[in-house]
Amino acid sequence: MEKINCEIIKDLIPSYMDGICSDTTKQCVEKHIADCSNCRRITEFYKNNMLSGDKLEQKEWNGLKRINDIMKLQSLICSGILMLLIFLGVWVFFINRDISLFIPQTFLFIAFILVTLLSGLGCREKKSPEKREYLLGVLSFGFSLYFPIVYFHLIREMRQGAELIFGMELHKTGPFLERQLIVAFIVQAALFLYNLLCIIRQKKSCHWLLCLNMTGIFLLLRYDLWMKYMDSVETLLRSLMKDTLEVYAIGLLGILASILITRKVQKPIAG
Numbered sequence: 001m002e003k004i005n006c007e008i009i010k011d012l013i014p015s016y017m018d019g020i021c022s023d024t025t026k027q028c029v030e031k032h033i034a035d036c037s038n039c040r041r042i043t044e045f046y047k048n049n050m051l052s053g054d055k056l057e058q059k060e061w062n063g064l065k066r067i068n069d070i071m072k073l074q075s076l077i078c079s080g081i082l083m084l085l086i087f088l089g090v091w092v093f094f095i096n097r098d099i100s101l102f103i104p105q106t107f108l109f110i111a112f113i114l115v116t117l118l119s120g121l122g123c124r125e126k127k128s129p130e131k132r133e134y135l136l137g138v139l140s141f142g143f144s145l146y147f148p149i150v151y152f153h154l155i156r157e158m159r160q161g162a163e164l165i166f167g168m169e170l171h172k173t174g175p176f177l178e179r180q181l182i183v184a185f186i187v188q189a190a191l192f193l194y195n196l197l198c199i200i201r202q203k204k205s206c207h208w209l210l211c212l213n214m215t216g217i218f219l220l221l222r223y224d225l226w227m228k229y230m231d232s233v234e235t236l237l238r239s240l241m242k243d244t245l246e247v248y249a250i251g252l253l254g255i256l257a258s259i260l261i262t263r264k265v266q267k268p269i270a271g
Contacts, residue, residue, distance in 0.1 A: 005032065009039050017046045075200045077119040078210065081112055082192055085217055089185050092221050093178070096228065099221060106246060109218045113211055113254035117261060120199075120207045127204045133195065137209050140191050143184045144216040144251075147223055148244050150177070155240065158233050174227065181224050188216045208258035215251025222247060 009032045015021040016029045033040040091097050099105050129137075154173065157165045165173050192213040195206040226239040 006036060006039055009033070009036070010042060013039070013043055013046055017043070074119045075196075077115060078196045078199070081115060081214075082189065082196065084112075085192065085214070086189055088221060089182075089189065089217070092224055093182050093185065098225055098229070105218065105222060106250070109214070109247065109250055112214055113250060116207060116210050116214070117254065117258055120258070120261065127202060129198070129204055129206055129209065133198060133204065133206060133209060136191055136194065137212055140188060140209070140212050140216050143188060144212075144219055144248075147181070147184070147219065148240070150180075151223060151227075151236075151240055155233060155237050158236075177227065178224060181220050185217060185220050188213050188220065192217070205262045207262065208255045211251060211254035211258050215247060215254070218251075219244065219247045 009029055012021060012025055012029050016026060021029070029043075033043050088099055092099060099108065102108070103111075154165060154177075158170070163169070166176065168176065192210060195209040195213065198204040198206045199210075222243040223240075226236065226243065230236040230239065
């Protein structure tokens with residue numbers, strides 16, 4: 001009988017701990033656990049681990065605090081990356097210096113991608129990007145396609161000995177293209193800031209868009225650098241192909257990794 005009584009008491013303990021059982025059941029459970037050490041240990045376990053009342057509120061508060069701390073850290077990290085990108089843009093476009101004076105460009109790009117991905121771990125955004133974010137993503141991608149096409153055309157015309165390129169003399173094409181690079185850089189940095197705000201304020205899963213923006217930014221920086229330091233058309237062609245493929249490959253891997261991470265940790269939202 002003792003075994004049967006214990007099984008019954010074990011079924012009653014959750015109701016007893018929640019305070020939703022009758023007085024008769026409460027007295028029965030209390031009388032039993034006073035004499036049964038095994039059921040008493042089960043009761044103590046429930047008492048120490050149940051999420052009810054103040055403990056439930058405290059756990060919810062701790063969870064919200066943790067999410068808030070993660071969002072603050074995410075904001076700090078991504079804002080820091082944006083500031084570094086702006087610094088690199090000023091360094092390359094206006095001070096006319098090579099990024100490699102600090103850190104090799106490829107390593108720097110990979111590091112930025114990894115840090116962006118890691119900053120999004122532990123926080124589950126609740127919203128997917130909306131139509132506006134996708135359209136701005138298309139704009140960012142458009143810049144990343146526009147300049148390779150322009151520069152391949154430039155090289156083809158130079159190798160054919162054309163006197164006029166884009167309707168102007170060759171020595172004028174450099175400043176003309178650099179102005180376009182600067183405008184595109186400003187746009188990409190603004191898109192990065194916009195997507196960052198979507199993540200922080202609206203809790204949207206836009207990390208892959210940050211990777212897309214960084215791909216465009218590093219492509220622009222590289223194009224400007226080898227345009228300044230090239231010594232021949234053949235050098236320019238090799239650099240164009242190498243840098244374009246390298247930046248595209250790193251950026252694509254970062255985008256795919258961000259999408260996979262988001263799908264793995266994000267809970268589906270009904271409706």
